[in-house]
Amino acid sequence: MNQLTPAEPVVVARDLVVDYLAAHGPVRALDGVDLAVDAGETVGVVGESGSGKSTLGAALGRLLPSRAERRHGSMHVAGHSVFDLAPQPLRQLRRDQLGFVFQDPIGALDPTMRVGAQVRRALRGRQPSPRRSTRDAVAALLDQVRLRDPARVARAYPHQLSGGMAQRVALAMAMAVQPRVLVADEPTAALDSQVRDEVLDTILALTRAAGTTVLWLSHDLNAVARRCARVVVMYGGRVVEDGPAHAVLARPAHPYTHALASSAPSHARPGERLTPIPGRPPLLAGPAPGCAFAERCRFVVDRCATERPPLARVNGQAVLCHRAEELRSTAALPLPARPTDIPAEIGGGR
Amino acid sequence: MNQMSIHRDGSVEPPTPTPTPTPVLELDRASVVFPSGPPWRRRRVPAMREVTLQVSAGETLGVVGESGSGKTTTAMVALGLRRPTTGVVRFEGASMPRRRRALAGRMQVVLQHPQWSLDPRMRVGRSVAEPLVVAERLARRAANTTSGAINGSSSGSITDAVAVMLEKVGLDASVAKRHPHELSGGQRQRVAIARALITRPRFVVFDEAVSALDVSVQAQILNLVVDVQAEYGFGALFISHDLGAVRYVAHRIAVMRHGCVVETADTETFYRTPEHEYSRQLLEAL
Amino acid sequence: MKRLDWLSRCGLICLMVLVAAAVAGWFGLAGDPAAIDGDRLRPPGAAAWLGTDDLGRSLLPRLLEGIGATLLLSSLAVLVTAVVSTALGIVAGYVGGAVNEAVLRLVEVLYAFPSIVLAILVAAVVGPGRPAAMAAIVLVTIPLMTRLVRAAAATVASRDYITSAVVSGVGMPTMLVRHVLPNVGGTIAVQGTYALSIGILVEGGLSFLGLGVQPPQASLGVLIAQGGIYMVAAPWLVIAPGVVLVLAILSINVLGDGLRDRLEPREARSLT
Numbered sequence: 031m032n033q034l035t036p037a038e039p040v041v042v043a044r045d046l047v048v049d050y051l052a053a054h055g056p057v058r059a060l061d062g063v064d065l066a067v068d069a070g071e072t073v074g075v076v077g078e079s080g081s082g083k084s085t086l087g088a089a090l091g092r093l094l095p096s097r098a099e100r101r102h103g104s105m106h107v108a109g110h111s112v113f114d115l116a117p118q119p120l121r122q123l124r125r126d127q128l129g130f131v132f133q134d135p136i137g138a139l140d141p142t143m144r145v146g147a148q149v150r151r152a153l154r155g156r157q158p159s160p161r162r163s164t165r166d167a168v169a170a171l172l173d174q175v176r177l178r179d180p181a182r183v184a185r186a187y188p189h190q191l192s193g194g195m196a197q198r199v200a201l202a203m204a205m206a207v208q209p210r211v212l213v214a215d216e217p218t219a220a221l222d223s224q225v226r227d228e229v230l231d232t233i234l235a236l237t238r239a240a241g242t243t244v245l246w247l248s249h250d251l252n253a254v255a256r257r258c259a260r261v262v263v264m265y266g267g268r269v270v271e272d273g274p275a276h277a278v279l280a281r282p283a284h285p286y287t288h289a290l291a292s293s294a295p296s297h298a299r300p301g302e303r304l305t306p307i308p309g310r311p312p313l314l315a316g317p318a319p320g321c322a323f324a325e326r327c328r329f330v331v332d333r334c335a336t337e338r339p340p341l342a343r344v345n346g347q348a349v350l351c352h353r354a355e356e357l358r359s360t361a362a363l364p365l366p367a368r369p370t371d372i373p374a375e376i377g378g379g380r
Numbered sequence: 381m382n383q384m385s386i387h388r389d390g391s392v393e394p395p396t397p398t399p400t401p402t403p404v405l406e407l408d409r410a411s412v413v414f415p416s417g418p419p420w421r422r423r424r425v426p427a428m429r430e431v432t433l434q435v436s437a438g439e440t441l442g443v444v445g446e447s448g449s450g451k452t453t454t455a456m457v458a459l460g461l462r463r464p465t466t467g468v469v470r471f472e473g474a475s476m477p478r479r480r481r482a483l484a485g486r487m488q489v490v491l492q493h494p495q496w497s498l499d500p501r502m503r504v505g506r507s508v509a510e511p512l513v514v515a516e517r518l519a520r521r522a523a524n525t526t527s528g529a530i531n532g533s534s535s536g537s538i539t540d541a542v543a544v545m546l547e548k549v550g551l552d553a554s555v556a557k558r559h560p561h562e563l564s565g566g567q568r569q570r571v572a573i574a575r576a577l578i579t580r581p582r583f584v585v586f587d588e589a590v591s592a593l594d595v596s597v598q599a600q601i602l603n604l605v606v607d608v609q610a611e612y613g614f615g616a617l618f619i620s621h622d623l624g625a626v627r628y629v630a631h632r633i634a635v636m637r638h639g640c641v642v643e644t645a646d647t648e649t650f651y652r653t654p655e656h657e658y659s660r661q662l663l664e665a666l
Numbered sequence: 667m668k669r670l671d672w673l674s675r676c677g678l679i680c681l682m683v684l685v686a687a688a689v690a691g692w693f694g695l696a697g698d699p700a701a702i703d704g705d706r707l708r709p710p711g712a713a714a715w716l717g718t719d720d721l722g723r724s725l726l727p728r729l730l731e732g733i734g735a736t737l738l739l740s741s742l743a744v745l746v747t748a749v750v751s752t753a754l755g756i757v758a759g760y761v762g763g764a765v766n767e768a769v770l771r772l773v774e775v776l777y778a779f780p781s782i783v784l785a786i787l788v789a790a791v792v793g794p795g796r797p798a799a800m801a802a803i804v805l806v807t808i809p810l811m812t813r814l815v816r817a818a819a820a821t822v823a824s825r826d827y828i829t830s831a832v833v834s835g836v837g838m839p840t841m842l843v844r845h846v847l848p849n850v851g852g853t854i855a856v857q858g859t860y861a862l863s864i865g866i867l868v869e870g871g872l873s874f875l876g877l878g879v880q881p882p883q884a885s886l887g888v889l890i891a892q893g894g895i896y897m898v899a900a901p902w903l904v905i906a907p908g909v910v911l912v913l914a915i916l917s918i919n920v921l922g923d924g925l926r927d928r929l930e931p932r933e934a935r936s937l938t
Contacts (some may be wrong), residue, residue, distance in 0.1 A: 078594040079565075227665075249594050293599035296624030296666040300651050304628065306599035310564065340551075459833055484835025492828035499827045501848040507827070511834035518835060575830070 038109065039066040040210055040243050041090065046103035047317075048085055048094065048267075058314035059085040061101065061267035063320070064341070069210070072234065074254030074275065076290070077264035080311045083247045086264070087213045090245070091128045092120060093203045108210050129204030129212040129242070131233070133219045135173040135197035138186035145172075145199050146184030152203040176232050194225035201233055208240045215247045222255070230257060252292050255279040263287045266312050266322025273347030283344040284351050286323045292366045321351065329353055402473040403434040404583045404615035405458055410467030411639075412453050427453040429639040430467065435583065435615040440605075442630025442647070443619045444662065450639040451619045455587045458617055459489055472582065485515030485579035490572050492588035494565035497572040504563070505556030508542045508575045515579050545574040549604060566597035570604065577608060587616045590625055598625065605629050623650065623662045635659045674924020680917035684733055684910070691730020698869040699727040699884060717902045719892065729906055732884035737914070739796060739885070740865030743803035748858050750804070751811035756846050758812075759819025760838075777809040785868050789877035799878035803868050807861040811854075818853040822846050852929030859922035863915045870911055886911045891897065 048060040060082045067073050077083040088094050089105050092112045105112045108127045115123060126145045132138050140148055149168045150257040169253050172180035175198040188196055197217060204212060214233060218226040234257060237244045255261055255275040263284065271284040282288040287305045291297065309326040312318070317338075321327070324334035334352055342354040357363055412428040428450045435441045445451045456462040457469060460476045460483060469476045477483060488511065491497055498507045543553035549570040560568055569589060576584055586605060590598045606629050609616055620626050626633055627650050634644045635656060643656040654660055670678065690696060701723065708718040716725035758769035776784070787803035792798040824826065828845060836844075866886070871885025872878035874894075881888055886907045893903030 078596060096532055251595065290596060293596045295599065295602055295622070295625065295628040298624075298628050304599040306603060307596040319584060461829070461832065480832065481835045481837065487833060488832045489830050491830060493826050496825040496827060497830070499831075499845050499849070501851075502844075510831065510836065514835045514840075572826075572830070575834075579834070 040069045040108055041065065041067040042104075042106040043086070043089070044104045044106075046086075046089060046105055048082075048089060049099050049101050049103040050095075051097045051099060054316055056099075058267055058316060058318075059098065060089070061314060061318055063264075063267070063269055065262065065269055065272070067211075067245065068105070068241055069243055070241050071260060072237070072258045073246070073260045074258035075245055075247045075264060076251045076254050077247075078247065078249055078290075078311055080313070081264040082267035083264050084215055085267075087215045087245060087247050090211065090213055091124045091130065092244045093124075093130070114219070126207055127157055127210040129207070129209035129213040131197070131200050131204050131212065131217045133216040135193055135200045135220065136191070138200045139196060141188050143187075144184065145186050145188065145191070149184070149199065149203055149206065152206040171206055174205075174236060175199070175202045176228075177202075182253070190204050192225075193221045195230055196355050197221060197225075197229050198232060199311075201229075201236065205240065205242070207235055211243045211245065212237055213245045213247070216249070217246070244289075251279065252294055252296060263290070266314060266318055268318075268322065268350060269348075270323065271347055271348045272349075273345075281345070281358075283347045283349040283358055283363070284323075285327045285329050285352050285357070285363065289326075289328075329357060354368055400425075403436050403470075404472060405435045405617070406468075406470040407431050407433045407454070407458065407464075408468040408470065410454075410457055410464035410469060412450075412462065413465045414456060417624055426639050428457065428464070431457075431636075431639075433458075433617075433634055437582065437615050438609075438611050438613040439632070440609055440616040440618050440630045442626035442633040443617060443636060444621065444623050444626045444633060445636035446621060448638075449636040451621075451636050452587060453639075454636070455489075455585050455617065455619050459487060459585055462655045481518060484518050484579055485511060487583045487585075488576035488579065488581040489587065489591045490569070490576050492592055494568040494572075495560075495567055496593055498560040498575075500560050502559075503556065504546075504558050504560060504571050505539070505542050507560075508545060508556065508571060508578055508647065509538050511575060512538055512541060512578045541578060542574075542649075545578045546571070548577070548608065549574045550600075564597075565593055566600060569593060569597075569601050573601075573604060573608065577612060577614075580612065581584075581614055583615045583617075584592065586616060586620075588620055590620075591620060591622065602628050624666050627651065669849040670921075670924040670928060673920050674927075675723060677917035677920035677924065680913060681921060684914055685737065687730050688734030688737055691727055691734055694727070696727040696730055697724055698844070699723065699731045700882065701727075707896060707903075709900070710902055716906050717900065719900075719903055720896060721833075725889075725903060725906060728884045729889060729910065732886045732889045732907060733910060733914075735883065736866055736869050736887070736911075739799055739879070740803060740862055740869055743800040744858055744861045744865050746800075746804050746805060747807045747811055747861055748854060751808055751815050751857075752847070752850075752854055755815025756810045756819045756842055756850065759816040759821075759844050760823045760842060762820070762823070766820075767817070769812065773809045773812045776805060777813075780873055781806040781864075781868060785872050786875070789872060794877045795880055796878070799869050799872050802872055802878075803865040806868050807864055810864075811857045811861055811895060814853055814857050815850055818850040819846050822849045825849075852925075856926040856929060857921055859918055859925060863918040863922070866911065866914055866918070886914075 043065040044062045046060050049056040049058050063086055075083045075086065085094065085098070089200065090112065090220070100113050100339055107123060110119070110123050112123070132140050138146070146168050149171055150164050153164060168184055169180045172183055177183050177198050183191065183195060188367060191199065217233060218229055221229060246254060246258060255278065258275050261267050261273065261275045261278045263278065263286065265286050270281065271278060271287045278287060279291060281332040282291055285372065293304055293306050295304060307326055312322050312325070314322065319336050320333070320335045321339050331353065337352070339350045339352045342351065343350050343359045344354045363374055409430045409432055410428060411426065411430050414425045414427055416423050416425045431454055433441060443454060445453045453462065460469070460480050470595045471483065471487070497579050497623065542556055546553050546555055551570050553568060555563070555571070563571065590601045593601060602625060605618070618626060618629050628648055630647050632644065632646055633650050635658065636642070637658055643654055643659050645654060650659070650663060654663060703714060703718055703722050703724050705718055706720055706722045708714060710717040714724040714726065714890035716729060718724055719728070754769050758766040784805055788802040788805060789798040790802055823846065828841070831845060832840060869878055869885060870887035870890065873885050874891040876891065879885035879888050881892065890904055890911070893907060897904055
């Protein structure tokens with residue numbers, strides 16, 4: 031994993047705090063995110079809606095809505111401090127270093143333009159490979175994302191495509207410039223389940239070939255753990271657990287990760303009742319005084335509510351929990367044995 | 381694709397339901413064909429091919445399959461919203477009436493999208509009450525035409541019924557006064573379930589009812605489905621692409637692919653080794 | 667809830683000022699529009715704030731009368747449009763199938779005519795005058811509004827709450843009134859404002875051509891037509907009603923934009 035690349039991490043967030051300005055006061059979306067991602071890593075960012083994962087993804091390209099405001103901290107992408115860039119270099123960074131794939135693929139494409147023209151646009155400013163017309167370049171790109179009939183797709187309008195095809199087109203456009211970092215925000219949430227696996231496979235194969243770093247934002251811990259080397263769990267606008275996928279899934283170190291994993295129905299054994307996480311995710315107005323999960327946590331102690339948990343290292347995982355060490359040593363967070371346990375090498379090696 | 385139907389109904393029933401002789405709902409070799417393309421080049425696209433299913437009272441039949449496998453069409457046919465091109469649908473032993481209103485209140489549905497499961501312009505209380513109001517109005521009309529005797533309930537008792545139902549699904553009765561946009565996705569699905577159960581239906585279809593929810597909320601709603609089913613004893617069709625969720629709530633599971641039921645078996649089987657290769661693939665993907 | 671943004675609020679205020687002016691004119695607060703003051707083509711001044719026309723009538727009261735006539739006529743016409751379009755659009759969008767096709771084809775035929783040609787056609791059939799102007803506005807605004815209401819109703823018809831209401835046994839009339847109508851209400855309000863601005867424009871055009879409101883009655887179109895003759899000698903005669911016409915249309919359009927942002931926040935801004 032990250033020990034193989036001694037170079038600078040390509041994405042670095044330092045204590046990043048972002049608020050949304052709502053009519054009734056600010057809502058805290060990111061409450062001090064610390065994250066470093068090395069070049070070429072495939073990171074699954076897991077969180078429920080409202081956990082801040084989409085805000086984090088948007089912050090990478092400073093694509094936050096106008097009512098969002100960075101309050102504190104920094105975000106570096108490929109060495110540039112994103113929030114301090116002037117408009118021109120920021121555009122350049124977005125164009126050359128970043129790719130985005132969003133949830134609604136058809137909405138991400140311009141309905142009035144043929145697909146080919148849009149892909150050509152994404153290629154603009156890039157030197158096409160010598161002696162190759164842009165038409166070929168477009169076809170090659172569409173072929174790369176495993177669209178069956180690239181020429182026909184290029185002539186089509188977005189509404190003529192299925193969701194899966196449109197998402198592949200969006201991926202082709204995002205990858206046209208071979209960006210350093212690809213942010214995929216729930217890329218398959220709007221797709222049919224059959225197509226989901228194919229699209230995810232395409233995304234990961236393509237980015238691996240190009241050496242692109244991937245941040246895949248999802249609410250599905252299992253799906254992410256199956257495909258990513260590293261999993262980052264977000265809750266209440268913070269990264270609460272960060273570690274190798276197989277370790278996070280097999281031995282979650284944060285009570286929230288554990289609760290999330292055990293609430294998945296595919297974990298339940300016959301006749302066993304699911305244990306949902308009680309309560310609701312917090313809606314923060316300012317910095318959380320303690321641990322944001324404290325209200326819903328089975329292992330809560332007094333200081334959880336008043337003291338922000340510092341970063342703890344438990345085995346290979348970085349955890350924001352006061353009792354992380356203790357819970358690990360007492361094995362208080364057991365997971366039901368899964369019928370199909372994930373072998374370590376799927377999560378770990380690449 | 382049709383030859384692989386494996387039926388093992390009735391062999392080993394799970395402990396809870398005692399199957400009644402007549403199933404609540406029965407599809408007998410039901411097929412649906414959609415016309416597609418312009419009239420001069422009309423093609424016939426089969427969505428359901430000779431699907432045979434039975435749901436007994438107190439039993440949840442899970443239907444799992446990819447999109448395009450025909451499971452949503454199956455739901456529409458089971459609800460009487462679409463007539464099968466060939467084959468028969470029977471509800472409580474009788475074939476589906478021509479007019480849907482004849483079934484008002486006896487059959488309900490919970491659908492996928494929490495943001496659209498409730499009319500955004502209606503207060504939650506009115507949404508929950510609607511099926512009851514409709515069913516009572518129809519009952520009164522029928523009673524008026526035959527005899528004068530009716531026991532219509534006043535608006536007060538409807539309000540009470542709504543409050544009881546909301547509490548049954550784990551919500552505060554005061555939610556009735558709110559609008560859907562003031563609720564979270566999970567709360568809205570709870571309201572949708574309350575709305576579906578207020579008429580004490582004999583048969584309920586859950587079509588991807590938890591698919592759009594966050595994982596942690598899914599577990600709450602799945603537990604709720606299991607609980608209300610045990611309490612009210614309706615027959616249920618639980619449709620989802622997620623075998624994990626289906627396996628959790630269903631007593632028996634039918635696997636659909638390309639419009640066919642390829643395997644029907646007890647849920648137990650889907651924790652171990654289902655027979656059909658495709659079912660095994662689904663299991664492995666969990 | 668969200669309030670209107672400042673631009674739309676300006677539009678609303680401007681529109682209210684125009685309506686107030688029309689009401690003031692109605693009660694004769696600015697004088698009698700038909701009274702002849704004496705001097706012809708007198709420039710704006712203390713005696714006649716906006717000058718006098720070619721017959722020596724003060725322009726201000728005539729302008730107020732014109733505003734009132736134009737607004738009233740267009741509003742009534744748009745009301746008719748709203749009722750017809752809503753009925754057609756909701757039924758077509760909800761029922762779908764052959765009904766939908768029939769409504770769409772009908773509307774497309776109307777849509778195919780350039781609006782001013784359609785208006786002239788109506789005036790030719792009905793005969794010039796207020797009824798012709800109103801009928802023209804109705805015919806010009808119906809196609810767009812029907813299509814948009816139909817599209818909105820079709821979207822609503824595909825929502826889960828409609829399906830679950832059908833399953834519960836809710837009948838069609840109840841469905842249309844209780845569920846579909848309230849949920850396309852935003853679209854109707856927004857499109858109604860746009861139709862109003864189109865209506866004002868059509869009235870202006872028809873009356874300018876002499877096919878709408880007939881002199882000596884005033885409307886913005888009539889005033890512009892009459893003032894146009896003396897454009898060089900007495901430019902105020904055409905500038906004043908022209909400015910008012912532009913103001914009216916602009917303010918209605920920004921109000922419509924504001925309403926759309928508030929009532930249909932999900933719709934893309936680029937659609938109209």
